[in-house]
Amino acid sequence: MQIITGQLTHFVNPLARRDNVYSEQQRKILDIDKSHEAIETIRLWPGYSVTPLYSLNSMARDADIGKLWYKDESRRFDLKSFKALGGAYAVIRQLQKALEQKLGKTPDTREILAGKWRKEIQEITVSCATDGNHGRSVAWGARLFGCSAVIYIHRDVSEGRKECMESFGARVIRIEGNYDDSVKMADAEAKANGYIIVSDTSYPGYTEIPKDVALGYTAMLSELVDQLGGEIPTHVFVQGGVGGLASTVCGYFWQLWGNERPRFSVVEPEQANCLQQSARAGEPVRVEGSLTTLMAGLACGEVSILAWEILKNGSDDFMTVSEDTVPATMRLLAQGYRNDPAIEAGESAVPGLAAALLARADQEIARKMQLDSSSKILLIGTEGATDPELYQKLVDIDSEI
Known part of the structure; x- marks a missing residue:
């Protein structure tokens, strides 16, 4: 059953490595042995709590997917974002x-x-x-x-x-x-x-301070691993932007699970796909132009050089989704799909879910990505309604976008 419609582009990364060798150069960028200090520090902040990990069982069943997990960062402190x-x-x-x-x-x-x-x-x-x-x-x-x-x-x-x-x-x-x-x-x-x-x-x-930003994100990933209770996803879909979050998730799981790590896919807007274009070129590429997209947090035209060092070999797939998939996917979550919980998801939170659903519904892409009825897909819902007025406009089916 096709749950949403829209355009999806898919590029299989020819440089992806499926061995368990996480290089010393990559470890200098993100070393999970250094994440413990960040995790303990963040747990001391006022208002810290673990954000939910939802199992979207109804959506998974109708999409013919084994499991669909969604980490909901709309409840992160008062900021409604993993950031x-x-x-x-x-x-x-x-x-x-x-x-x-x-x-x-x-x-x-x-x-x-x-x-x-x-x-x-x-x-x-x-x-x-x-x-x-x-x-x-x-x-x-x-x-x-x-x-x-x-x-x-x-x-x-x-x-x-x-x-x-x-x-x-x-x-x-x-x-x-x-x-x-x-x-x-x-x-x-x-x-x-x-x-x-x-x-x-x-x-x-400028390369040192972004490493601390990435270490901060590992607090979320530590929560995720605990919430999965020993299960390892087969696939992870993560939003792109400059690549900071994507490379952190990729590097963390690569070190943690080695050659058992999930197939990793980066998802971007069509007009701001600097990571996908870089993968096609085999080196960082800057996307010129207005970078106009509903996915405001992903409107980035230039790759983070540290992120690229991890993603150039660590990401298996680079994908884009069309603009029309964004409000449709936000509404799916806001309304609660069949028996699934209602989830507040901002416009930059949903590209990963949209790409997963579109990829599973496309026979050729599903084959290339080894997506089938036994797949266990992890998604990170990176934000809630960080702009409440825009959020209401996008989830209101009768509004004009």
Whole structure:
């Protein structure tokens, strides 16, 4: 049974490695042995709780899939996004390093949360460029730990997302260009003003802090492994963007499960498919143009160089979904499909699910991906209604998009 319709492109990565060799170069980017400190730190933050992992049994049955798991990040702190973990964790790590240089010792998380170093921390400003959710995490982390934040957004970031970041006390600056232009502006302004850039993408000359962002994401993956109770998925579909989350999930499972790891697929919008185009070229490719897409958090034209080091061999498939699949999939989840739970999923949360359903319904793609009635698919619902007004418009079947 075909549950949704839409266009799907699929590219099988000829460089994918199915052995269990996770290289030393990749380990320098993401080492799960270093994730324990991040996990323990995040569990100390006020409001931390494990987000749900749902089994979408009705949808799996009708799509002729063995199991369909959906990790729901719409309940992550008050930010409704997995990004809450990465940006804020990188903020506290940078504050600790700055204080270590000044004090000769590294304050622990409890001391910072208790305000012991409030005066010193107030003198520090963190900054980043964002499509919305990462900047919200940086702004939230800055307020939680007591420093200032300056956030750069591009022309297509909604006013609702801008206002949310401002509600956390951040100064938000909108530029006329796209996401990649905002990254360059943030970098230049940080150098001119002495800000600490806390970015979730890496580029030449900037590679260390994004590693802490990735370590923050591993708190979610640690929860996931516990929730799976010993089961290993056969397939994972993850949203693309610059590749930060996708490479973290890929690298984490690669190290954890070796050659038993799931088949890994990255999913992007048609107009912002820098990862798929890079895979086709065999090297990082920049996508030019407006990058216009409903999937605002995935409107990225340039690959994170660290992410590419993992995904170029670790991802088996690179896929895109058409824009019309987004509201349709959001509605499926919002209404609760048959006996499945109702789930709040934002526009950048659903491409993985859309791609999985479309791939299973396409005989040729399903064959190439070894998708069948015994497949156990894991999806990460990366955000909830991070822009409530847009969310309501997209899930309202009678509204005009």
